[in-house]
Amino acid sequence: MPLSARPGLDAVPAYRQGRSAPAGASKLSSNESPHPPLPSVVQVVQERVAGIHRYPDMSAAAVRQALAARYGVDVDEVTVGAGSVEIAAQLIHAVAGAGDEVVFAWRSFEAYPSLVRIAGATPVPVPLDAQHGHDLDAMLAAITPRTRLVFVCNPNNPTGTVVDADALERFVAAVPRDVLVVIDEAYVHFDRTASRGAGIELFRRHPHVAVLHTFSKAYGLAGLRIGYAIAPREIAEAQRKVAVPFGVTDLAQAAALASLAAEEELAIRIDEVVAQRERLYAVLTAAGWPAVPSQANFVWVPSGERTAELDALLHAGGVVARAFPGEGIRISSGSAADIDRVEAALAAAVSGGDAAHDSDRDSDLMGVSA
Ligand SMILES: *Cc1c(COP(=O)(O)O)cnc(C)c1O
Numbered sequence: 001m002p003l004s005a006r007p008g009l010d011a012v013p014a015y016r017q018g019r020s021a022p023a024g025a026s027k028l029s030s031n032e033s034p035h036p037p038l039p040s041v042v043q044v045v046q047e048r049v050a051g052i053h054r055y056p057d058m059s060a061a062a063v064r065q066a067l068a069a070r071y072g073v074d075v076d077e078v079t080v081g082a083g084s085v086e087i088a089a090q091l092i093h094a095v096a097g098a099g100d101e102v103v104f105a106w107r108s109f110e111a112y113p114s115l116v117r118i119a120g121a122t123p124v125p126v127p128l129d130a131q132h133g134h135d136l137d138a139m140l141a142a143i144t145p146r147t148r149l150v151f152v153c154n155p156n157n158p159t160g161t162v163v164d165a166d167a168l169e170r171f172v173a174a175v176p177r178d179v180l181v182v183i184d185e186a187y188v189h190f191d192r193t194a195s196r197g198a199g200i201e202l203f204r205r206h207p208h209v210a211v212l213h214t215f216s217k218a219y220g221l222a223g224l225r226i227g228y229a230i231a232p233r234e235i236a237e238a239q240r241k242v243a244v245p246f247g248v249t250d251l252a253q254a255a256a257l258a259s260l261a262a263e264e265e266l267a268i269r270i271d272e273v274v275a276q277r278e279r280l281y282a283v284l285t286a287a288g289w290p291a292v293p294s295q296a297n298f299v300w301v302p303s304g305e306r307t308a309e310l311d312a313l314l315h316a317g318g319v320v321a322r323a324f325p326g327e328g329i330r331i332s333s334g335s336a337a338d339i340d341r342v343e344a345a346l347a348a349a350v351s352g353g354d355a356a357h358d359s360d361r362d363s364d365l366m367g368v369s370a
Helices: 039-049 061-071 086-093 111-118 137-139 167-173 198-205 233-243 250-260 263-286 306-317 336-351 359-366
Strands: 078-083 103-104 122-127 149-152 180-184 209-214 229-230 298-301 322-324 328-330
Touching: 039 250, 061 078, 061 167, 061 229, 061 250, 078 086, 078 233, 086 111, 086 149, 086 180, 086 209, 086 229, 086 233, 103 111, 111 122, 111 263, 122 137, 137 167, 167 180, 167 198, 180 198, 198 209, 198 233, 250 263, 263 298, 263 336, 306 322
Parallel strands: 103 122, 103 149, 149 180, 180 209
Antiparallel strands: 078 229, 209 229, 298 328, 322 328
């Protein structure tokens, strides 16, 4: 018999990285920070490079203590991982296995369905509502005795919508206590609504809530891989059992600590990203594209069958975004120069005359179903 992989893995789609950009193009496909690392972060990473012949502190004690102090939680309730994708995997493995179900909105973070299947559990995607936000009633209705975990991605990737804090609390209160509600706040720093950061408060008030945060987006450490959860003690304990040992490097731990010490400086950068996000929304809307108001560091355009046309326009203008064929395009909020480029690319469509508006023709040229 030839070798074969474990049955069930066939159903796992490979994770797709945001498209890489040709030299000189604006890479707006992965929701990364447009800013280079802070000088204080670069310095500490350079200093710690001299120690990389040693294993890191497996318990990441210093970062966990700093996070516990920042949020007023117990250090035993804080867990770290190689990016919050690994933390999401830890949480799933901590509570779900074969025969169990994990509920999440769809479309949402692409990693959820894969991570659930890898754990041997069954993904239960619940369609977003007409405004591209979580349909919490439908998600509640999707919970069965087999459900072990529910993800709420807030703000949601890729649509940028948020769940209002009161609605989220009613949802959490209605979810059975033996189902873990994981509030993925990867983009919380960009949220300018009154509901911002509701997750930690819900963690304090309810026994079955965990909150996921990452240093990849607002803190600009995507390349170093560190994220964390604030989770009920018994879940955090289980997470430590299923975590990859030494998964978080010393460089990542040091950079995270330095970032926590530089939050005021980072806040200025985050405000800039938010300002460009608002501009990006305005630019798209002015050009007639159906952009969705966003509280994250990207804007979703539900362009439907015109998705290939929009993607081609952006590409021709030197902008690489994240297209979901037939559904829409997610454009990360980059620097002012990046958004200038988006604006110019969209304007080229208008001045380009009939050809650019002839979507049938564009579709033929592009091979839309790709
Ligand atoms: C980017 C992202 C993450 C985290 O990514 P890491 O780099 O692994 O920390 C988590 N959740 C969502 C919804 C994201 O978009």
